Amino acid sequence: MTQKDFFSIAFYNTENLFDNKDEAHTLEKDYTPSGRKKWGSYRYQHKINKIAKVISKIGTSDCVFPPVLVGLAEIETKQVALDIIQTEALRYLNYDCVHYESPDDRGIDVALLYHKDFFELVSSSAIPIQVFETNGAQDDTRDILYVQGILNGEYTHVFVNHWPSRRKGIDKTHLKRITIAKVLNDKISQILDENIHAKITILGDFNDDPNSESIQHHLISEFILNPMEKLLTPKQGSLTHNGIWYLFDQILLSKTYLNSQKNKFIKAAIYNEAFLTDWTGRNKGEPLRTYIGKFYRGGFSDHFPVYAIFKK
Numbered sequence: 001m002t003q004k005d006f007f008s009i010a011f012y013n014t015e016n017l018f019d020n021k022d023e024a025h026t027l028e029k030d031y032t033p034s035g036r037k038k039w040g041s042y043r044y045q046h047k048i049n050k051i052a053k054v055i056s057k058i059g060t061s062d063c064v065f066p067p068v069l070v071g072l073a074e075i076e077t078k079q080v081a082l083d084i085i086q087t088e089a090l091r092y093l094n095y096d097c098v099h100y101e102s103p104d105d106r107g108i109d110v111a112l113l114y115h116k117d118f119f120e121l122v123s124s125s126a127i128p129i130q131v132f133e134t135n136g137a138q139d140d141t142r143d144i145l146y147v148q149g150i151l152n153g154e155y156t157h158v159f160v161n162h163w164p165s166r167r168k169g170i171d172k173t174h175l176k177r178i179t180i181a182k183v184l185n186d187k188i189s190q191i192l193d194e195n196i197h198a199k200i201t202i203l204g205d206f207n208d209d210p211n212s213e214s215i216q217h218h219l220i221s222e223f224i225l226n227p228m229e230k231l232l233t234p235k236q237g238s239l240t241h242n243g244i245w246y247l248f249d250q251i252l253l254s255k256t257y258l259n260s261q262k263n264k265f266i267k268a269a270i271y272n273e274a275f276l277t278d279w280t281g282r283n284k285g286e287p288l289r290t291y292i293g294k295f296y297r298g299g300f301s302d303h304f305p306v307y308a309i310f311k312k
Contacts, residue, residue: 008059161204
């Protein structure tokens with residue numbers, strides 16, 4: 001077998017990838033030319049180019065092409081996604097994207113890039129989410145992006161997620177993520193009721209680890225597996241907080257990918273190459289961010305991408 005026999009699917013939280021316009025609908029005013037981050041056209045284009053460079057390299061040690069599907073989180077608009085695929089690093093590929101505006105109060109959404117030579121878009125929709133604070137107030141969060149298409153000749157269901165963060169504390173937010181897991185699980189059950197052999201791909205930043213209740217008790221089942229479960233170690237993950245590694249970024253699959261003659265799952269990995277990491281100080285080895293506090297570092301993201309390899 002050669003590299004031509006394999007392809008990859010990836011997910012990447014791009015960390016605050018806003019355009020440099022002052023949008024009335026978003027609460028995020030730092031990422032504008034006059035804002036605290038001084039987010040002008042140069043810094044915006046610099047980050048777009050960096051994100052595109054990363055995508056162009058994911059999985060290429062195993063595959064001829066970059067990922068045929070890329071779930072993205074923290075994208076402000078569809079134009080941002082289009083700007084990524086129109087960069088020098090990616091414009092030679094036949095990428096397109098799916099994006100819906102969500103009610104997220106910061107104005108960040110999820111998107112899906114797809115390589116049209118390998119994936120034919122059939123339909124897409126945004127699955128609305130209703131979650132609430134402990135005081136009963138509704139929390140405006142990201143929708144789940146649901147895409148259906150033909151992947152290398154097989155009908156495939158793809159879900160792209162970015163679940164509510166832990167910023168307000170695990171105890172105050174874990175029920176939100178469980179609520180979303182139940183919504184997603186209900187949708188998966190509907191798909192499996194119609195076709196028990198359906199191919200289902202779940203991408204996302206879940207803001208929970210593989211062993212968290214939301215994943216273990218509400219997504220993993222006799223039909224759904226998490227091939228990334230063993231990738232989290234004390235020295236490895238997709239992001240860090242206070243020196244501790246977490247694996248919030250994951251790719252879950254229907255078990256039909258395991259014994260399939262076509263599009264068979266081979267392995268999953270974290271894309272944590274050295275060029276993506278901070279090289280100095282107490283953050284050495286961690287994802288190299290665009291900003292650390294108010295200081296511009298010109299990096300990529302506070303998350304590493306994750307990916308899975310399949311045999312055609």
